[in-house]
Amino acid sequence: MELGIGMAGKRHSNVVIILMNVVLTVLISDFIAFVIEWIRGGKLEVLSFFIVPTITGIVLGILFYTLNEWIKLNEFLKIDVEDYKAERDKLKDSINEHCYEEYKKLDNAGWFIRAITDDGEKIGSYFSKEGKIYLEPQVWAVISDACDKERKINCLKSVIKFLESTYGFLLLDPAYTKVDEKLGIITRFLAGEKENGSFFIHANSWAIIALSMLKDEFKEKAFEIYSKLIPLRFMNDKRYKAEPFVYPQYICGKDSPHFGEASFTWLTSSSAWMFKAFYEYICGIRPDYEGIRIERPVFPANWNEVTVDRVFRNCIYKFKFKQTGEFSIEFEGRKLSTQTLPSCGCGGAHEVEIFF
Numbered sequence: 001m002e003l004g005i006g007m008a009g010k011r012h013s014n015v016v017i018i019l020m021n022v023v024l025t026v027l028i029s030d031f032i033a034f035v036i037e038w039i040r041g042g043k044l045e046v047l048s049f050f051i052v053p054t055i056t057g058i059v060l061g062i063l064f065y066t067l068n069e070w071i072k073l074n075e076f077l078k079i080d081v082e083d084y085k086a087e088r089d090k091l092k093d094s095i096n097e098h099c100y101e102e103y104k105k106l107d108n109a110g111w112f113i114r115a116i117t118d119d120g121e122k123i124g125s126y127f128s129k130e131g132k133i134y135l136e137p138q139v140w141a142v143i144s145d146a147c148d149k150e151r152k153i154n155c156l157k158s159v160i161k162f163l164e165s166t167y168g169f170l171l172l173d174p175a176y177t178k179v180d181e182k183l184g185i186i187t188r189f190l191a192g193e194k195e196n197g198s199f200f201i202h203a204n205s206w207a208i209i210a211l212s213m214l215k216d217e218f219k220e221k222a223f224e225i226y227s228k229l230i231p232l233r234f235m236n237d238k239r240y241k242a243e244p245f246v247y248p249q250y251i252c253g254k255d256s257p258h259f260g261e262a263s264f265t266w267l268t269s270s271s272a273w274m275f276k277a278f279y280e281y282i283c284g285i286r287p288d289y290e291g292i293r294i295e296r297p298v299f300p301a302n303w304n305e306v307t308v309d310r311v312f313r314n315c316i317y318k319f320k321f322k323q324t325g326e327f328s329i330e331f332e333g334r335k336l337s338t339q340t341l342p343s344c345g346c347g348g349a350h351e352v353e354i355f356f
Contacts, residue, residue, distance in 0.1 A: 192254060288340060
């Protein structure tokens, strides 16, 4: 199997790049500092467009991910981040204390709730009448490293048990059937459609990323979900009713009278997220500050050899994967002792063999 991707663009001058980096660093630094001060002041009030309670699990997960990336970037730039680390650790403790639940009635299955309202009601809990479990808080807890490994595994097991269906993972279950003013517009969508219990594609790409990060525990599950959602798969599916060459925003869920029908093609970030999920996590070729980080891929057992081309920092990297049962990397014929390929910017092509 051969896969290729190229990126073309004009070169910017070093001056422009430096100025852009300075501006972005100042803007992001100010924003992160603002958020940290907000949390320090006890104002853990994060709002979301589609669900409006005071504390939302998905936003906390994404905030935690952002803090980790911010710390990593500043460490690379040799900037002190001890204050950020301290606040990140406090946030992690708070997320796990207030947002995670385990249920004895479900053989100790557990997951992160979706939100907490101003009056203390938990959304996305087993005890909720509808919307008992949501996809996004589980996968972002894994992606952001907001909990220990045991809880990560527990969350993804719950996702597989309670949210997996024909077209991947439902966004939540069961869908809302009554309008709830406290939750807002999510309960006004038809059950099984849009954010109310559909197979939301870019949320499924997050699940693919999370499953890939725990490949030893979940094996080929990431690739299985990815395969379920490839548009060409629906070429002869009469229920799908959308172009079989572009990702939709969502596919109607099991509680919808239009189950299996795709909606909002083109107007979605699904393709970009699926690109990231496939190349960076299923293939394991991930850009990093110091170069390209290579992880063991999550290919199906019958993929014995795969080739992938990637352009990175003005170089073309030609990756050849070979299934041998043992993970190792060779760069230009030399076996590497590290999993990071340093970027050289020479403008040439490089041969990389990955054995797995």
